[in-house]
Amino acid sequence: MEKSEHFRLYHEMVVIRRLEEKAAELYQQGKIGGFLHLYIGQEAVSTGLISARRPEDRVITAYRDHGVAINCGLSAREVMAELLGKATGCSKGKGGSMHMADVHKNFWGGHAIVGAHLPIAAGLALGDAYVGNQAVTMCMFGDGATNIGYFHEALNLSKVWNLPVLWVCENNLYGMGTAVERASAVSEISQKALGYGMPSRRVNGMDLMEVRQVASEMIEQIRQGAGPMMLEAITYRFRGHSMGDPERYRKPEEVHRYQENDPIGIYRRYLIDQKIGTEDELNALDDDAMAVVQDAVEFAEASPEPAPEELYTNVYVEA
Amino acid sequence: MARITMREAISQALWEEMERDPKVFILGEEVGVWGGTYAVTKGFYDHFGPDRVRDTPIAEAAIVGSAIGAALTGLRPVAEIMTINFAFSAMDHIVNQAAKIHYMFGGQMTVPLVIRAVSGGGRQLGATHSQTPDAIFAHFPGLKVVAPGTPADAKGLLKAAIRSDDPVLFIEHATLYQVRGEVPEGDYIVPLGKSTVQREGRDLTLVTYSKMLEVSTKAADQLAREGIEVEIVDLRSLRPLDMGPVLASFKKTNRAVIVEEGWKSYGVGSEVAARLYEEAFDYVDAPIKRVAQKEVPLPYNRTLEQSAIPGVEDVITAVKEVLHG
Numbered sequence: 001m002e003k004s005e006h007f008r009l010y011h012e013m014v015v016i017r018r019l020e021e022k023a024a025e026l027y028q029q030g031k032i033g034g035f036l037h038l039y040i041g042q043e044a045v046s047t048g049l050i051s052a053r054r055p056e057d058r059v060i061t062a063y064r065d066h067g068v069a070i071n072c073g074l075s076a077r078e079v080m081a082e083l084l085g086k087a088t089g090c091s092k093g094k095g096g097s098m099h100m101a102d103v104h105k106n107f108w109g110g111h112a113i114v115g116a117h118l119p120i121a122a123g124l125a126l127g128d129a130y131v132g133n134q135a136v137t138m139c140m141f142g143d144g145a146t147n148i149g150y151f152h153e154a155l156n157l158s159k160v161w162n163l164p165v166l167w168v169c170e171n172n173l174y175g176m177g178t179a180v181e182r183a184s185a186v187s188e189i190s191q192k193a194l195g196y197g198m199p200s201r202r203v204n205g206m207d208l209m210e211v212r213q214v215a216s217e218m219i220e221q222i223r224q225g226a227g228p229m230m231l232e233a234i235t236y237r238f239r240g241h242s243m244g245d246p247e248r249y250r251k252p253e254e255v256h257r258y259q260e261n262d263p264i265g266i267y268r269r270y271l272i273d274q275k276i277g278t279e280d281e282l283n284a285l286d287d288d289a290m291a292v293v294q295d296a297v298e299f300a301e302a303s304p305e306p307a308p309e310e311l312y313t314n315v316y317v318e319a
Numbered sequence: 320m321a322r323i324t325m326r327e328a329i330s331q332a333l334w335e336e337m338e339r340d341p342k343v344f345i346l347g348e349e350v351g352v353w354g355g356t357y358a359v360t361k362g363f364y365d366h367f368g369p370d371r372v373r374d375t376p377i378a379e380a381a382i383v384g385s386a387i388g389a390a391l392t393g394l395r396p397v398a399e400i401m402t403i404n405f406a407f408s409a410m411d412h413i414v415n416q417a418a419k420i421h422y423m424f425g426g427q428m429t430v431p432l433v434i435r436a437v438s439g440g441g442r443q444l445g446a447t448h449s450q451t452p453d454a455i456f457a458h459f460p461g462l463k464v465v466a467p468g469t470p471a472d473a474k475g476l477l478k479a480a481i482r483s484d485d486p487v488l489f490i491e492h493a494t495l496y497q498v499r500g501e502v503p504e505g506d507y508i509v510p511l512g513k514s515t516v517q518r519e520g521r522d523l524t525l526v527t528y529s530k531m532l533e534v535s536t537k538a539a540d541q542l543a544r545e546g547i548e549v550e551i552v553d554l555r556s557l558r559p560l561d562m563g564p565v566l567a568s569f570k571k572t573n574r575a576v577i578v579e580e581g582w583k584s585y586g587v588g589s590e591v592a593a594r595l596y597e598e599a600f601d602y603v604d605a606p607i608k609r610v611a612q613k614e615v616p617l618p619y620n621r622t623l624e625q626s627a628i629p630g631v632e633d634v635i636t637a638v639k640e641v642l643h644g
């Protein structure tokens with residue numbers, strides 16, 4: 001990988017982190033409403049995964065979608081504007097935190113009903129298989145989502161129809177307050193792929209390079225017609241499920257232990273150890289990421305509210 | 320009588336019923352260790368233990384389906400669906416199984432099941448998480464649907480629901496949990512399927528329920544200052560629908576406005592208006608009006624969302640239109 005590509009990925013991860021820290025502040029100030037599910041701690045998963053895609057490959061995820069949006073190439077401005085519900089947001093202020101999307105960047109959305117986007121992902125892949133192009137669909141979802149019927153129906157269908165999907169489970173050890181082993185018959189989520197005759201791999205989701213490496217291999221195999229596969233990334237969310245989570249289900253010591261394995265810190269160390277970048281170069285990227293986020297906040301705050309008529313647009317395509 | 324919140328009233332009813340009857344148990348997402356997403360079951364897990372306060376996987380169909388099965392064996396499950404929007408993921412079990420088993424098997428089996436679910440919008444949760452689809456559920460014979468608007472009714476109706484041998488969908492409203500009201504202590508029961516007059520007035524009948532009772536009451540207060548006295552009938556139960564107090568009030572005022580949070584088309588207002596025309600046509604002095612949600616999926620943006628949900632002004636306008644033509 002080129003140095004510039006490494007720097008781009010590092011910069012992206014830091015933008016996501018700073019953007020979400022800022023979002024948490026704006027939420028406290030009442031400028032962001034509704035639910036706000038932060039991705040902090042999990043950035044290496046989507047950054048590594050999406051860095052392995054080609055532009056024609058589709059990405060779809062759940063409501064924890066700010067990072068995924070940035071990785072798919074949405075600007076910090078349009079993400080922040082969406083969080084503030086502004087007309088300049090990627091979903092015109094109608095979607096909010098949970099419903100970012102940009103179809104031109106092949107980001108098919110954050111989806112808020114747990115598991116509901118998995119059958120849709122199978123359909124995206126069906127669309128590509130139908131016309132015979134080479135695109136692969138990457139569908140991201142949580143550990144908790146593997147317990148709902150939609151997951152099982154979608155995996156089964158994708159195998160029966162040999163659809164080009166990479167199923168990516170972000171196992172952050174909890175679905176809200178429920179630990180994986182309290183909700184799932186198997187704690188190794190990748191084992192669930194076995195029942196559908198699907199190859200699977202487990203990776204350290206805190207390590208961008210490992211995610212990227214394994215994802216690239218799987219995506220290429222799927223592209224060659226190997227059929228759907230599952231990738232399980234072990235990760236951890238450093239913040240509550242959404243804002244205002246009392247976090248009675250885990251101890252602060254546990255969170256601190258995982259925070260020592262910060263995915264940004266791990267990648268930074270890698271870049272320095274491999275002599276890909278210097279402290280000074282990385283600090284400059286940090287500063288630039290902060291500036292990008294600052295600019296995004298200013299842009300979002302200065303942006304107009306959606307016009308009142310927007311309430312009635314997009315209900316139907318036709319009048 | 321104590322002045323407590325809606326949340327406390329619901330919690331109290333559940334607690335008392337679990338103390339009273341060991342066959343009553345709770346299942347749902349985050350009801351145990353977390354203490355309930357809306358903190359309704361806070362403290363239950365420690366007190367009643369994991370067998371009676373069961374955290375489930377995210378699997379709505381399995382939550383309702385397994386609750387139906389347990390109910391068939393004589394247990395009295397209270398299944399919590401985190402929000403009513405997720406009940407769509409359990410729709411078959413709610414409307415095709417729970418609502419039909421007693422009838423379809425000639426009355427052999429009973430399903431003494433309560434499903435608690437949070438309905439309503441106004442919290443910027445976006446289109447999939449803000450719906451008020453109460454009327455949809457009220458469409459199905461075999462299922463009882465209740466939606467209290469006061470803490471006292473919440474307690475009394477939940478107790479009645481738990482003791483009922485029929486499946487009951489108990490609809491709570493996310494923005495009512497902090498509302499306070501007088502609630503009788505101990506065994507207080509409000510029968511299912513009984514609407515009630517919440518405020519007396521001579522000029523017009525406002526028919527409403529749940530969150531819109533609060534909105535309608537505020538509108539009534541303002542109208543009273545202008546000398547307009549509206550009578551408010553709170554449906555409390557959507558099925559069975561008790562038209563008695565509605566008809567009695569309408570025969571007195573000859574004018575009605577129906578206020579609901581959900582969409583107007585095929586809604587609660589449509590049903591009540593049709594019943595008024597069918598059953599009290601001779602008493603109609605002015606067209607009956609419906610106040611309801613704009614016919615759009617709810618947007619995230621706060622201003623847009625608020626403009627779509629019925630508010631005090633919408634009710635006042637509708638009342639004046641009916642009164643003054």
Ligand SMILES: Cc1ncc(C[n+]2csc(CCOP(=O)(O)OP(=O)(O)O)c2C)c(N)n1
Binds near residue numbers: 174379
């Ligand atoms: C069908 C459905 N049920 C319940 C919810 C409420 N809910 C939102 S997120 C969530 C937990 C999901 O956990 P997981 O899939 O592990 O994803 P994570 O939040 O950990 O990223 C729940 C229960 C929902 N949105 N949809």
Ligand SMILES: [Mg+2]
Binds near residue numbers: 142143144173175176
């Ligand atoms: Mg999870």
